[in-house]
Amino acid sequence: MTDPKSNPVNNVKPSFFRRIPLAFGAFFRTFSDVDYATRIDKLRQDIEPAPVPAKPPEEPPKAAPPSLKEATPDAALQLLSLLQRDARLIDFAMENVVSYSDTDIGAAARIVHEGCRKVLNEHFTIKPIREESEGSSITLNEGFDAAATRLTGNVVGKAPFRGSLTHRGWRASDTRLPKLTGSHDASVLVPAEVEL
Amino acid sequence: MTAPRFSIGIDLGTTHCALAYTDMSASDGEKTSHGVLDIPQLTAPGAVEAQPLLPSFLYLPHSDELAPGELGLPWSSEQRDIVGELARSRGATTPIRLVSSAKSWLCHPGVDRRAAILPSDAPEEVARVSPLDASVRYLTHMREAWDYAHPDAPFNQQDVTVTIPASFDPAARELTAEAARAAGYDSLTLLEEPQSALYNWIQASQGRWRKEVQTGDIILVIDVGGGTSDFSLIAVVEREGNLELHRVAVGEHILLGGDNMDLTLAHVVARKLAANGTQLDPWQMRALAYACRAAKENLLSDSDVQTMPIVVASRGSKLIGGSIRTDLTREEVTAVILEGFFPQVDASARPAIRTRAALTQLGLPFAQDAAVTRHLAAFLARQVAALDELEGFAGRADPGAGFLHPTAVLFNGGVFKSGILADRTIATVNSWLAAENAQPARLLTGADLDLAVARGAAYYGYVRRGRGVRIRGGTARAFYVAVESAMPAIPGMEPPVQALCVAPFGMEEGTEAELQTQEFGLVVGEPVHFRFFGSSTRRQDQIGTMLDYWQPDELQELDEIQATLPTEGRQPGEVVQVRLHAKVTEAGTLELSAVPRSGEERWKVEFDVRGQPTQ
Numbered sequence: 001m002t003d004p005k006s007n008p009v010n011n012v013k014p015s016f017f018r019r020i021p022l023a024f025g026a027f028f029r030t031f032s033d034v035d036y037a038t039r040i041d042k043l044r045q046d047i048e049p050a051p052v053p054a055k056p057p058e059e060p061p062k063a064a065p066p067s068l069k070e071a072t073p074d075a076a077l078q079l080l081s082l083l084q085r086d087a088r089l090i091d092f093a094m095e096n097v098v099s100y101s102d103t104d105i106g107a108a109a110r111i112v113h114e115g116c117r118k119v120l121n122e123h124f125t126i127k128p129i130r131e132e133s134e135g136s137s138i139t140l141n142e143g144f145d146a147a148a149t150r151l152t153g154n155v156v157g158k159a160p161f162r163g164s165l166t167h168r169g170w171r172a173s174d175t176r177l178p179k180l181t182g183s184h185d186a187s188v189l190v191p192a193e194v195e196l
Numbered sequence: 197m198t199a200p201r202f203s204i205g206i207d208l209g210t211t212h213c214a215l216a217y218t219d220m221s222a223s224d225g226e227k228t229s230h231g232v233l234d235i236p237q238l239t240a241p242g243a244v245e246a247q248p249l250l251p252s253f254l255y256l257p258h259s260d261e262l263a264p265g266e267l268g269l270p271w272s273s274e275q276r277d278i279v280g281e282l283a284r285s286r287g288a289t290t291p292i293r294l295v296s297s298a299k300s301w302l303c304h305p306g307v308d309r310r311a312a313i314l315p316s317d318a319p320e321e322v323a324r325v326s327p328l329d330a331s332v333r334y335l336t337h338m339r340e341a342w343d344y345a346h347p348d349a350p351f352n353q354q355d356v357t358v359t360i361p362a363s364f365d366p367a368a369r370e371l372t373a374e375a376a377r378a379a380g381y382d383s384l385t386l387l388e389e390p391q392s393a394l395y396n397w398i399q400a401s402q403g404r405w406r407k408e409v410q411t412g413d414i415i416l417v418i419d420v421g422g423g424t425s426d427f428s429l430i431a432v433v434e435r436e437g438n439l440e441l442h443r444v445a446v447g448e449h450i451l452l453g454g455d456n457m458d459l460t461l462a463h464v465v466a467r468k469l470a471a472n473g474t475q476l477d478p479w480q481m482r483a484l485a486y487a488c489r490a491a492k493e494n495l496l497s498d499s500d501v502q503t504m505p506i507v508v509a510s511r512g513s514k515l516i517g518g519s520i521r522t523d524l525t526r527e528e529v530t531a532v533i534l535e536g537f538f539p540q541v542d543a544s545a546r547p548a549i550r551t552r553a554a555l556t557q558l559g560l561p562f563a564q565d566a567a568v569t570r571h572l573a574a575f576l577a578r579q580v581a582a583l584d585e586l587e588g589f590a591g592r593a594d595p596g597a598g599f600l601h602p603t604a605v606l607f608n609g610g611v612f613k614s615g616i617l618a619d620r621t622i623a624t625v626n627s628w629l630a631a632e633n634a635q636p637a638r639l640l641t642g643a644d645l646d647l648a649v650a651r652g653a654a655y656y657g658y659v660r661r662g663r664g665v666r667i668r669g670g671t672a673r674a675f676y677v678a679v680e681s682a683m684p685a686i687p688g689m690e691p692p693v694q695a696l697c698v699a700p701f702g703m704e705e706g707t708e709a710e711l712q713t714q715e716f717g718l719v720v721g722e723p724v725h726f727r728f729f730g731s732s733t734r735r736q737d738q739i740g741t742m743l744d745y746w747q748p749d750e751l752q753e754l755d756e757i758q759a760t761l762p763t764e765g766r767q768p769g770e771v772v773q774v775r776l777h778a779k780v781t782e783a784g785t786l787e788l789s790a791v792p793r794s795g796e797e798r799w800k801v802e803f804d805v806r807g808q809p810t811q
């Protein structure tokens with residue numbers, strides 16, 4: 001985050017006197033440095049109306065675009081709020097951990113871990129997708145649920161597939177989020193606290 | 197009115213309430229269809245969640261404290277106060293607006309329980325509520341939750357049972373019934389919590405209980421909840437070939453429970469932190485008590501864990517820098533909880549009694565001795581003769597016994613989720629039994645420690661319709677009024693009092709008794725007070741029995757009772773001769789009335805719950 005290249009100061013427009021050495025430098029370097037010339041060339045193309053980029057060839061010819069569901073922010077904000085209330089997750093993630101010792105971080109992690117666990121247990125029913133222990137060999141018959149099982153590695157041939165289980169997967173079989181009153185402002189994840 | 201479909205059981209606890217039900221139309225014999233209602237409650241401002249337990253906390257928010265509309269419940273758009281989980285969590289940061297332990301205040305003889313006194317440390321501008329009001333709010337919340345979940349089976353058309361500690365005196369029972377009526381409960385039965393726990397055990401056994409207990413068994417129910425400890429003895433007898441259960445004795449009211457244990461541990465840990473230079477503020481102290489509870493439950497249920505880390509989170513958003521970390525070790529938990537609350541004492545041990553400073557009367561009268569086992573030893577010794585009168589038990593007990601020998605133990609209350617505490621308690625009882633050459637007591641298992649009381653109460657409503665075994669017993673005390681002896685006044689000496697029995701031990705619901713031998717002259721229009729006593733051991737006294745002398749621990753003084761004769765049809769100041777009439781209502785409350793010698797009138801004699809400082 002202290003990297004000077006990402007510094008927003010670069011957005012300040014250079015003055016006239018600063019532009020003179022910049023122009024000469026660019027002029028000569030375009031001759032000597034092929035990579036630099038490519039970047040200058042690209043800059044020119046971006047300013048001028050760019051040619052239409054070629055479409056990726058993999059795209060299927062006429063598939064109807066999938067109707068994308070818009071996730072409602074309320075449930076997400078509510079979950080964040082629960083994770084903050086019980087697990088102090090936002091406090092934890094927003095803090096700069098660089099200067100703390102692992103002991104301090106570990107102490108805080110206990111609060112976060114215990115709280116996250118509480119939130120998960122109270123508001124979801126989470127079960128592994130595969131009951132087999134990880135590392136054991138698995139046979140996937142034809143028609144297996146591709147959404148609940150991801151094939152990796154040497155994915156060739158056809159079902160039945162044989163492989164070893166690297167992760168059991170998790171499935172939320174039930175969600176029990178608190179109901180919100182109509183006027184509730186879910187964007188307040190945790191209110192500011194003022195002791196009188 | 198159609199026959200009720202559901203029997204609803206309500207556990208009105210010191211720290212938690214719960215509602216369970218039995219679907220009587222779908223139940224047959226000992227196979228019942230039952231469940232627990234998840235009670236919708238606010239868990240954060242504007243967020244409603246249904247949970248099986250409703251924390252018995254009431255929060256009285258400031259008018260500017262919450263945004264409008266944040267207190268809505270599914271059945272009501274706007275509430276003034278908060279009941280349940282949010283009340284508890286809000287109250288942790290603003291205790292001056294939190295009402296807690298209303299049930300303990302309800303049976304506190306030193307205060308006026310209809311007066312707005314809670315929260316006891318609230319500043320002037322907070323509109324306080326009475327212990328009675330707080331109970332009304334919890335009961336109302338549960339009724340509304342039921343009606344919301346079962347629009348087709350209205351609450352008031354069902355059979356409702358509310359549980360109370362067995363040790364509740366008649367005034368506290370009457371106040372609970374009054375709270376239920378104020379909460380809109382039309383029909384109501386009261387049931388003692390240890391009995392309810394046993395009903396749950398019977399229900400859960402699905403008929404196998406007949407094999408697990410036999411005639412002659414004496415079941416000791418040990419119920420240690422969040423705020424109170426409650427003991428009962430239930431004997432198993434055989435009558436006409438059927439097993440019958442008789443509740444033969446109940447313990448005294450002991451304000452000692454799981455919350456005291458968590459708080460004690462928190463103080464031990466706080467002292468350890470203070471030794472290292474870390475001081476905790478009140479907020480951190482409460483967070484510490486909460487963390488200690490979780491650590492204690494782990495250490496007391498898993499005997500392999502030696503230490504549990506305890507972290508108290510910072511209040512500000514700096515979590516990592518500001519948190520306080522320490523450990524709770526097995527030795528500390530063992531020393532504080534096991535040896536402090538469940539010491540392995542002899543059967544002759546008795547709870548220590550310290551004389552109180554006068555000021556402590558303002559707060560709750562917590563038990564002075566924290567040892568549950570010492571209270572238990574005292575209870576069993578006091579009840580050594582509890583079975584002498586019971587048919588089938590006469591002559592069975594060892595005449596030399598120093599205490600009543602239970603043959604089976606049933607635990608109830610969240611504290612006994614810890615196997616180590618349950619083991620210690622039963623081992624202690626068994627060591628007393630072994631010392632008197634008696635058989636060790638068996639452990640009855642299978643009851644649900646958190647929800648047994650609510651479930652058992654729901655099952656009781658079903659049993660009352662003749663569908664299962666019922667625990668008999670009637671009142672667990674005999675009641676007396678004080679009568680001043682007719683003797684010449686001696687300056688500087690209070691006239692000695694005699695105790696006149698007005699209601700004998702073991703009066704069953706629906707029975708009445710009238711005191712024929714003694715009449716009292718009541719002055720019309722003026723309240724007349726009587727000192728009132730109860731005894732949990734004097735089983736032999738009949739109505740009209742006059743006691744000139746009794747052991748100090750035989751009779752306990754209860755709230756005064758008072759009668760006021762209305763002036764209608766009489767001259768103020770006129771003296772009317774009345775007899776005292778006692779009735780145990782179907783609901784399970786004791787009703788005393790004054791009946792004039794002539795005429796059909798009847799005036800209710802009230803329990804004076806306005807509270808007077810006891811000596």
